[in-house]
Amino acid sequence: MTVDSASFATRAVHAGRGPQHAPSRATPIYLTAGFEFDDFDHAADHFGTGAGFGYTRTGNPTVRAVEQKLAALESGADAVLLASGQAAVVTAFLTVAGAGDHIVSSAHIYEGTRGLLVDNLARLGIQTTFVDDISDPDAWRRAIRPNTRALFAESIANARNDVLDVAAVSAVGDEAALPLIVDNTLATPYLLRPLEHGAAVVVHSASKFLAGHGSVLGGVIVDDGRFDAAAAGHNAPHLVLPGRGGLAGVAARHGGNARIAYAREAVAPRFGASPSPLNAFLIGQGAETLALRVQRQSANALEVARWLAHHDAVECVDYVGLESHPDHRTAVRYLDGGFGSIFTVTLHGGIDAARSFVGNVRVFTHMTHIGDVRSLVLHPATTSHALRTEEERERLGVHPGTLRLSIGIEDPADLIADLSRVLTRVGERVA
Numbered sequence: 305m306t307v308d309s310a311s312f313a314t315r316a317v318h319a320g321r322g323p324q325h326a327p328s329r330a331t332p333i334y335l336t337a338g339f340e341f342d343d344f345d346h347a348a349d350h351f352g353t354g355a356g357f358g359y360t361r362t363g364n365p366t367v368r369a370v371e372q373k374l375a376a377l378e379s380g381a382d383a384v385l386l387a388s389g390q391a392a393v394v395t396a397f398l399t400v401a402g403a404g405d406h407i408v409s410s411a412h413i414y415e416g417t418r419g420l421l422v423d424n425l426a427r428l429g430i431q432t433t434f435v436d437d438i439s440d441p442d443a444w445r446r447a448i449r450p451n452t453r454a455l456f457a458e459s460i461a462n463a464r465n466d467v468l469d470v471a472a473v474s475a476v477g478d479e480a481a482l483p484l485i486v487d488n489t490l491a492t493p494y495l496l497r498p499l500e501h502g503a504a505v506v507v508h509s510a511s512k513f514l515a516g517h518g519s520v521l522g523g524v525i526v527d528d529g530r531f532d533a534a535a536a537g538h539n540a541p542h543l544v545l546p547g548r549g550g551l552a553g554v555a556a557r558h559g560g561n562a563r564i565a566y567a568r569e570a571v572a573p574r575f576g577a578s579p580s581p582l583n584a585f586l587i588g589q590g591a592e593t594l595a596l597r598v599q600r601q602s603a604n605a606l607e608v609a610r611w612l613a614h615h616d617a618v619e620c621v622d623y624v625g626l627e628s629h630p631d632h633r634t635a636v637r638y639l640d641g642g643f644g645s646i647f648t649v650t651l652h653g654g655i656d657a658a659r660s661f662v663g664n665v666r667v668f669t670h671m672t673h674i675g676d677v678r679s680l681v682l683h684p685a686t687t688s689h690a691l692r693t694e695e696e697r698e699r700l701g702v703h704p705g706t707l708r709l710s711i712g713i714e715d716p717a718d719l720i721a722d723l724s725r726v727l728t729r730v731g732e733r734v735a
């Protein structure tokens with residue numbers, strides 16, 4: 305019996321099925337839960353080696369194409385795409401650490417990552433020590449313990465706009481055979497590629513600049529492919545010991561790619577935060593224009609930051625593109641093509657001034673997101689950093705009058721006109 309002669313219900317399910325190959329120029333969207341095996345042995349081989357595609361949680365051609373694009377942009381050996389940046393960060397940590405292990409992290413990180421470390425991973429038995437002065441290699445060195453498994457920091461941190469000396473912190477990691485994991489969300493690989501400066505792993509919230517359109521969530525881990533079992537195996541026994549069922553160890557099977565292979569085989573699919581192929585496609589589409597957007601956003605941000613820095617209503621602007629920023633020289637060393645588009649501005653007049661600003665913007669959008677083509681504003685003290693004490697907020701550069709701006713690709717004259725109107729009103733209220 306052919307499908308054509310089958311009953312209505314069977315035709316509805318099976319008609320039109322079959323392998324179709326057309327050389328699509330855009331990445332095809334394989335919106336499918338799984339893939340048909342060629343034969344009995346193909347299925348066994350897929351389960352045995354992980355080669356090819358079987359089920360979308362463990363691999364999908366659309367997702368794979370985007371992983372390869374993002375690995376290439378970060379100068380990495382391989383990448384794993386996940387459903388969100390938060391999923392990428394937790395997958396990166398669980399790839400290197402387990403119960404009884406320890407992580408050394410910058411204190412200047414996204415609050416969601418901090419929550420993951422201090423609440424969730426701590427409950428799983430992974431402890432974290434936070435380093436406040438991230439520009440001091442000795443501060444990192446002192447925090448390392450015998451059970452430390454990784455160092456973690458953001459390349460450009462929010463809210464103070466600190467820039468990480470990636471080479472210096474990687475060198476501290478190398479002394480103890482520890483990978484440096486860098487969250488490169490704010491810098492993007494267009495401005496900075498941490499793997500070229502000695503970091504071992506990069507993570508991103510792809511929901512931000514990589515996608516750029518603010519339509520989807522996603523995350524990615526990119527690995528340098530330089531895992532050295534002889535030098536670092538004692539810090540990663542799960543990568544060098546034989547696997548279950550007599551399987552050779554991950555390092556024996558994947559060599560320098562052991563870490564990312566473990567993330568792909570044993571962490572990401574088991575914890576299950578797999579990306580939708582449709583979202584992967586949209587991230588890949590966005591990434592194609594990353595250079596143009598980040599170039600424009602960085603130029604806009606510099607213009608807006610310079611304008612704000614001279615305004616009477618403004619107490620200070622923490623933007624690494626300004627020569628007044630303590631990390632400006634580090635930024636000039638590491639960032640190529642601009643200084644990014646996210647920074648904070650602190651207004652005279654504290655929370656009342658901030659409230660008036662947020663309530664009056666028209667071109668800027670008031671929302672909790674960054675790296676979008678649209679310019680965005682958020683008041684961190686009452687939102688992202690609301691759970692911190694006032695003293696902690698002050699240390700992190702989050703004051704009552706501080707606003708976080710994420711500058712988009714609009715005409716900078718329109719952004720400045722919006723800010724000018726808003727700051728005139730702020731000045732009237734505060735006076």
Ligand SMILES: Cc1ncc(COP(=O)(O)O)c(C=O)c1O
Nearest residue numbers: 388389390414489509511521522
């Ligand atoms: C620096 C950084 N890392 C990670 C994340 C988490 O990413 P997502 O929101 O895509 O889960 C964010 C989100 O704002 C972020 O700003």
